[in-house]
Amino acid sequence: MDFPMNPLSFFRPFLLILAIFELTPPSQSANDYSTLVYKGCANQPLSDPSGVYSQAISSLYGTLIAQSFKAKFFKTTAGTTQSTINGLFQCRGDLSNVDCYNCISGLPVLTDKLCGKVIAARVQLSGCYMLYEVAGFQQVSGMQMLYKSCSATNIGGAGFEERRDSALSSLENGMISSSDDFYTASYESVFAVGQCEGDVGASDCVSCVQNAVQRAQVECGSSISGQIYLQKCFISYSYYPNGVPKKSSSSSSSSSYTSPSSGSSPNTGKTLAIILGGAAGIGFLVICLLFARGLAKRKDDH
Numbered sequence: 001m002d003f004p005m006n007p008l009s010f011f012r013p014f015l016l017i018l019a020i021f022e023l024t025p026p027s028q029s030a031n032d033y034s035t036l037v038y039k040g041c042a043n044q045p046l047s048d049p050s051g052v053y054s055q056a057i058s059s060l061y062g063t064l065i066a067q068s069f070k071a072k073f074f075k076t077t078a079g080t081t082q083s084t085i086n087g088l089f090q091c092r093g094d095l096s097n098v099d100c101y102n103c104i105s106g107l108p109v110l111t112d113k114l115c116g117k118v119i120a121a122r123v124q125l126s127g128c129y130m131l132y133e134v135a136g137f138q139q140v141s142g143m144q145m146l147y148k149s150c151s152a153t154n155i156g157g158a159g160f161e162e163r164r165d166s167a168l169s170s171l172e173n174g175m176i177s178s179s180d181d182f183y184t185a186s187y188e189s190v191f192a193v194g195q196c197e198g199d200v201g202a203s204d205c206v207s208c209v210q211n212a213v214q215r216a217q218v219e220c221g222s223s224i225s226g227q228i229y230l231q232k233c234f235i236s237y238s239y240y241p242n243g244v245p246k247k248s249s250s251s252s253s254s255s256s257y258t259s260p261s262s263g264s265s266p267n268t269g270k271t272l273a274i275i276l277g278g279a280a281g282i283g284f285l286v287i288c289l290l291f292a293r294g295l296a297k298r299k300d301d302h
Helices: 007-023 051-066 095-105 106-117 161-177 202-220 267-301
Strands: 036-041 071-077 085-091 120-125 129-132 144-149 182-187 190-198 225-230 231-241
Touching: 036 106, 036 144, 036 225, 051 071, 051 095, 051 129, 051 161, 071 190, 085 095, 085 144, 095 106, 095 129, 106 120, 129 225, 144 182, 144 190, 144 202, 161 182, 161 190, 161 202, 202 225
Parallel strands: none
Antiparallel strands: 036 120, 071 085, 085 129, 120 129, 144 225, 182 190, 190 231, 225 231
């Protein structure tokens, strides 16, 4: 039996399939921290005929973005005495530095798109938020409700509200004993998260979280998930009927919780890589054998 002069041509279809798998990114169920939660835009436009405020805001954004690679919370000012801009950002406590930076770096453009040129703006994503305000902007209470979201899906009876309240109670207790401004808790398939703004004192943080918890219980009732954002803190809870999923690491080492039904197992990519790696090795070995056999045959013919 004669073999083709170029043994690689025999395996071109195989190599093409392998290349497709190599170039196609695997589907992942990593935490989507860039989802827009809400926007808060002041009604008063920013009067800036000379452009000094725009320059100050641009400088503020640059500083905040640079700091987001090193910290989860940062507060600063920019501009001159006549054009002072105050601003800050905060990332969820379970985001990595890389994810925090990626989350924050897109907010300046998004803020300008959503709010335009106004004297104060705040944009909240699922993983972070950023705000700026002209010095002298009227402050509001740290307990003021900014946003709420309650799932349209409810669970009647079966003790759900008791389990949810137990998870939220664990969250409150954790915030009291924790030195951090971020805490997670779970109880019988209910997972809860809470976080305070980075410069809020410990007692004020606890009061804010307790206030948010009470609002969640009243506002959301038997909804299987809810989010309450106050001026200085937020809390959320989610019900997982198959049990709270274990913590999983994304490509940037951030911690995220994903629903068991949100996608394929994280081991699928590893299994596929092992199979393809083994197939590639076998294919290479067969090619070498075919090539050597072809050379031997040509030598015998001569």
